[in-house]
Amino acid sequence: MEQHYVDALKTNNNTITKELYNTNRTPFLNFAKRYNLVEADSVDIYQEAFISLRKHAISDKLYEVNCSLKTYLFGIGKHLIYKKLKENSLKKDYDSILHKINDNYEEIQIDSDNELTEEQQILQYYFKKLGKSCQQMLTLCFYRGLTNEEIAELEGYDSEAVVRSQKSRCLRTLKDLIKTSNP
Amino acid sequence: MNNSKLIENYFSRTLTKIELEEFNSLYKNNSEFKLEVDFLKNLKTVSEKEDDSNFKSKLKGFEEEVSSKKVRKNKLWKKPLTIGAAILLIAFCINFLWIETINEDQLFTNYFEPSKNVSTPIVRSANEENTQNEAFINYSEHEYENASILFEKAYEKTKKSELLFYQGNALLALGKSKEAINKFKQHLTFLDSLSNRTHWYLALAYLKNKDLKQTKQQLELLLNSNEVFKKEEASSLLKKLK
Known part of the structure; x- marks a missing residue:
């Protein structure tokens, strides 16, 4: 798997991510045409597949994958196409022959998004009240799982200590916001 | 541990x-x-949701760019093919110049992203309503017009040179490349922790202004400095301009 693309997805490198998106877009839309989907649906599916690809990059799943990034992306896309076709089949007769199209892409299953619990919804409400820089800091620490050193390098902070203190300040602010509103 | x-x-x-x-x-x-x-x-789950949603917006932006390119292509395709040679020549010249402009704008869009606030943590409380803090809050919320005015005021009060860097970024995000150039140049008269980074944004401001000579010069200044920030991007942009 192309490491520089995986790193770009993990570190949010806008230029390389855009290049990866644009390079695979037309081939994917052509691939999706075989399933008789309207282009707007294919674009939605491509975007959803791309988001899943990034999630897999962030969770380090891609390190275990041997195929190319394009094959992997198309594999996720294929899974989402099947999902869409099944949804469509509820509205009209489903042509199962569509599943028998031969191509080089192995379907890749992805986890469906779980709804937030009530506790998480409350936390989400206060998280959104934080400044963008705090949101970004906490996202990098907890979702993206970057170390303080990695954050300092990525975001251009002077040192790991600055990240540590900023992170602790952001967490304190978040907890205070929750406490003040729910005494 | x-x-x-x-x-x-x-x-x-x-x-x-x-x-x-x-x-x-x-x-x-x-x-x-x-x-x-x-x-x-729980915070991990919540930040994941938010991060996905932000990334989705980014992809939407990529998609809009693709669509607008398609529209431009269609317009070119629909140009009449049967007009006389002289008109064709003029059309070709206009078209050629036009495509050149698009390339510079496209490169700017591909490479420009306003700098993150790496200088001053924002404090969101009723006690912290100072101009600088307000400027950074507006900046982080992409309210660049307000941010620019507030950075100007904050700089007048505090004379902190780094504020010029952020004001330049806000101006550039608003597409005011000439004003951004002046602001970045003013910032370069000081030496602070963001001085070398200014070369990157000044290069992009020149690019937006279609001044390729100055763009290259600023990129070379950044590449020859000991700054690691945006070095990879600077090198790739310079290659595309050569």
Whole structure:
């Protein structure tokens, strides 16, 4: 798997991510045409597949994958196409022959998004009240799982200590916001 | 290893096997530890949702760019093919110049992203309503028009040279490349922790202004400095301009 693309997805490198998106877009839309989907649906599916690809990059799943990034992306896309076709089949007769199209892409299953619990919804409400820089800091620490050193390098902070203190300040602010509103 | 370091390494997936056992034991037996970890796990889920949603917006932006390119292509395709040679020549010239403009704008769009606030943490409380703080809040919320005015005021009050850097970024985000150039140039008359980074943004401001000579010069200044920030991008942009 192309490491520089995986790193770009993990570190949010806008230029390389855009290049990866644009390079695979037309081939994917052509691939999706075989399933008789309207282009707007294919674009939605491509975007959803791309988001899943990034999630897999962030969770380090891609390190275990041997195929190319394009094959992997198309594999996720294929899974989402099947999902869409099944949804469509509820509205009209489903042509199962569509599943028998031969191509080089192995379907890749992805986890469906779980709804937030009530506790998480409350936390989400206060998280959104934080400044963008705090949101970004906490996202990098907890979702993206970057170390303080990695954050300092990525975001251009002077040192790991600055990240540590900023992170602790952001967490304190978040907890205070929750406490003040729910005494 | 203390508990907070243990938690930090748990989320960065860097715990050793022994540390993970220690973590699990604490999680099972220490209610305060468990409470903190559960809170942070929820925070992880919430930040993931937000991050996905931000990324989705970014993809939407990529898609809009693709669509607008398509429209431009269609317009070109629909140009009449049967007009006389002289008109064709003029059309070709206009078209050629036009495509050149698009390329510079396209490169600017591909490479420009306003700098993150790496200087001053924002404080959101009623007691902290100073101009600089307000400027950074507006800046972080992409309210660049307000941010620019507030940075100007904050700079007049504090004379902190780094504020010029952020004002330049806000102006550039608004597409005011000439004003941004002046602001970045003013910033370069000072020496602070962001001075070298200004070369990158000044290069992009020149690019937006279609001054390729100055763009290259600024990129070379950045590449020859000891600054690591945007070095890879600077080098790739310079290659595209040569």
